[in-house]
Amino acid sequence: MHDMSKIIGIDLGTTNSEAAYIEAGKPVVIKSVEGQPYFPSVVAFTKTGEMLVGEAAKRQAVTNTEGTVQRIKRKMGTSEKVTLRGKTYTPQQISAFILQKIKKDAEDFLGEKITDAVITVPAYFNDDQRQATKDAGAIAGFNVKRIINEPTAAALAYGLDKEGDQKIAVYDFGGGTLDVTIMEVGGGVFEVLSTSGDTQLGGSDMDKALVDYIAEEFKKQHGVDLRKEPKTLQRVLEAAETAKIELSSTLQTDINLPYIYVVTGEPKHLEIKLTRAKLEEIISPIVQRSEKPCRQALQDAKLKPEDIDHVVLVGGVTRMQMVAKKVEEIFKQKPKREVDPMECVAIGAAIQAGVLSGAIDKDIVLLDVTPLTLSIETLGGVATPLIDRNTTVPTRKSKVFSTAADNQTSVEINVLQGERPMAADNKSLGRFHLDGILPAPRGLPQIEVSFDIDVNGIMNVSAKDLGTGKEQSIHITGSTKLSDSEIERMQKEAKEHEEEDKKRKEKIEIRNVADALVHTTEKTLVELKDKFTSDDKEALEKALKELREALTGDDTDKIKEKTDALTQAFQKASTAIYQQAAQQHQQQQGAGAAQGDAWQGHPSDDDSTINADYKVKGEKKKKKDHEEE
Amino acid sequence: MSTKKISDPKKQTHETSQNKIKKLEDDIRQLKVELNEKNDKYLRTLADFQNYQKRIEKELIAQKEDIKKKYLLELLDQIELLKKAYDDPDPKPGLKLLLENMDKFLKKEGITYIECKGKPFDYQLHNAVSTVEQSECVDGTVIDEIKKGYFMGEKLLRPSHVIVAKKKP
Secondary structure: OOOOOOEEEEEOOOOEEEEEEEEOOEEEEOOOOOOOOOEEOEEEEOOOOOEEEOHHHHHHHHHOHHHEEEOHHHHOOOOOOEEEOOEEEOHHHHHHHHHHHHHHHHHHHHOOOOOEEEEEEOOOOOHHHHHHHHHHHHHOOOEEEEEEEHHHHHHHHOOHHHOOOEEEEEEEEOOOOEEEEEEEEEOOEEEEEEEEEEOOOOHHHHHHHHHHHHHHHHHHHHOOOOOOOHHHHHHHHHHHHHHHHHOOOOOEEEEEEEEEEEEOOEEEEEEEEEEHHHHHHHHHHHHHOOHHHHHHHHHHOOOOHHHOOEEEEEOHHHHOHHHHHHHHHHHOOOOEOOOOOOOHHHHHHHHHHHHHHOOOOHHHHOOOEOOOOEEEEEOOOEEEEEEOOOOEOOEEEEEEEEOOOOOOOOEEEEEEEOOOOEHHHOEEEEEEEEOOOOOOOOOOOOEEEEEEEOOOOOEEEEEEEOOOOOEEEEEEOOOOOOOHHHHHHHHHHHHHOHHHHHHHHHHHHHHHHHHHHHHHHHHHHHHOOOOOOHHHHHHHHHHHHHHHHHHHOOOHHHHHHHHHHHHHHHHHHHHHHHHHHHHHHHHOOOHHHHHHHHHHOOHHHOOOOEEEOOEOOOHHHHHHHHHHO | OHHHHHHOHHHHHHHHHHHHHHHHHHHHHHHHHHHHHHHHHHHHHHHHHHHHHHHHHHHHHHHHHHHHHHHHHHHHHHHHHHHHHHHOOOOHHHHHHHHHHHHHHHHHOOEEEOOOOOOEOOOOOEEEEEEEEEOOOOOOEEEEEEEOOEEEOOEEEEOEEEEEEEEOO
16 A cells, blocks of 8 residues: 555544644654644634634633533534534534644645545544544545554554564543553554543643642732632733743742732732642642552553553653653553653554555665764874764765875875764774875865765765876775664763863864964965065064974963964964055056956865865965965 | 568577567666666665755754844843843833833834734634623623733734623623
8 A cells, every 4th residue: 555645643632633744754743824733622603603623713712602612522422412603513523623624734734635544532432432533534524544542643653563562551641631541562453451541630630729829829928819810810820831841840940920919009929939849749639640540450451560561651741750750650660751742642643644655664764874973084083074973874975185295195094983083982994095196285186085875884985086086995884784782882982082082182173273384384485485574584484483393292272372373473474465465456457356366266265175184174274375375 | 570480480489589588688687777776866865855854953953042042132131131220229211211122122023012902802813811791891892901912023923811791691
């Protein structure tokens, strides 16, 4: 089944719905036209008969209670109907309105027509409820390819179907309900062993408890109940939500609501310190209530906590540390929470959809990546990267390098693997020479080094003298095949030595810059000996001598200081020459313009040129090169 | 063709099939070469695309940071001035200038305030927090503003949070 049209995955939720699809093997969450990664599961008809779905319907809900319907999911599969503004609708029809909105927004988002979908339902949904969901999809214009269980989708989002026979617990704590499911997976097939939950328990209970606490504290101080007025209640509610999120990462937060209330002409401010411990105390009764359904699910599945291989967290509430801790305590293991718990189910549905549409084809899409950075050794033993770590192969990268000494006729290409900035600390995969470079001043020859890794991880490294066309190359096998322990060790080493490596590299770079400057100065002194004033020339020679002396030693600060001194002397001297030239230029126009053109063609103008063998060309030197000409 | 067949049909058939096989083998060889080339090209394009995705991801993070920087710097300036105003025994004139500056900044960014009080409730611009029953009112009119709403250019930045009147039956 390799139908190339896209199939989207939809988590049709009680309060919010989400949708996702697979792009180049990766799940992407679809945003609503309003710009949010979810769709409120709310449908409304206004007085004028206009239908609203999603965010707009939610905004007007309190003003239009008789024309708005929420939480229709709870009525799916029943014969109950809802009447809105005199017209009667089945739960399937209402759900279809939500799915239609998702379909339309997804088409906007993707820029193409969407007809196929995978929709999720709770594991405890019976046949009638599943059929009703499927019907809702059909009414909305979807070709429903499959109905899958929400916990199954969550497990798919974590790729748990690929790990052999497993027992999985999914703890789904949303805004309004708690669902606990225990499943067994084997050979890619999921079987639900038990389900349990609490339909009257959710994140909104926590918000209410927190608002109550804040309002009571304020009442104690000022004698006013902030919950009585919608205006103040709204601000407290928002502050409570913010505090809850902040306390997921910090231990204490301040809730400050200035000018919250005016008592007999005097403005009152709400100032409460809330610690994580206090928050946990407030929500603890709610979190405790989630334990019973977990135990029940285990008992029904006839399993002990130790029998469970993986626990997956779903739903916004599970972002709270305390909830995750509680789950860990019940199941005696760290639960999985790397995938966004709000998007987890939609992502899993999208993965299922991707498998059905062929968007996920294990044989082709799973391309290898380079586990470590691939570089070549350049001047001073520095490792200059060509292909970064984690690049998908097959790939080809090239860079132009140059020589480090005058009349250098051969360069050595040392191919390295690893994250350390210095060549010696990385693993050498192979080395070869490129000979026959025509004698030329350093920095002039252009040698293009290319790394080409094919799909099997075989790397071809070639070096080509762009001047003569001469080329040399080697094959290196297994550049992407390293054992996990080897990769881990090399990455760990890189981390450990980060600071020290950085210093060493800096030191070499300073030396390289100084070295290049000495070279340029020497050359310039010879070439332009008649143009410098005798004072400038003397100053240059003195500074040059001092820098040379500094380079014989190992004092980096001193090298840097002398480099700066020589640079200044150089600038002063060249400014004088330029002024002289400008005067001449005014007298005989044209010559100066030709000078300007000449730089453009100079190969060292190419920023990608790095001296192999090996020099990172200093910016300063480049400038000087121009100035000389 | 038919006359040749009569002269030596067996040999002829044999030769023709030999030729056919050779031609087909050549075709297969060529197709294999082409397939390999195409497959390599396909895989490289796919890898390029995946690398492009990775690069875009990195760039998006960098871009987010840049945008954050821009607004944080603006915010920091205002906070520093607010602190000075806080220490000022007569802060009003300073605060007035400060607010004017902030308004100017918002104007520059295309932020405009959404009028709501006394207007009919509009779900596209307003978010109803609650309703209040009144006997003397026009049903569905915004009677109070809890939080101001704004446009960002043509787009809704945040809807006004409002209280809506409900006529007592």
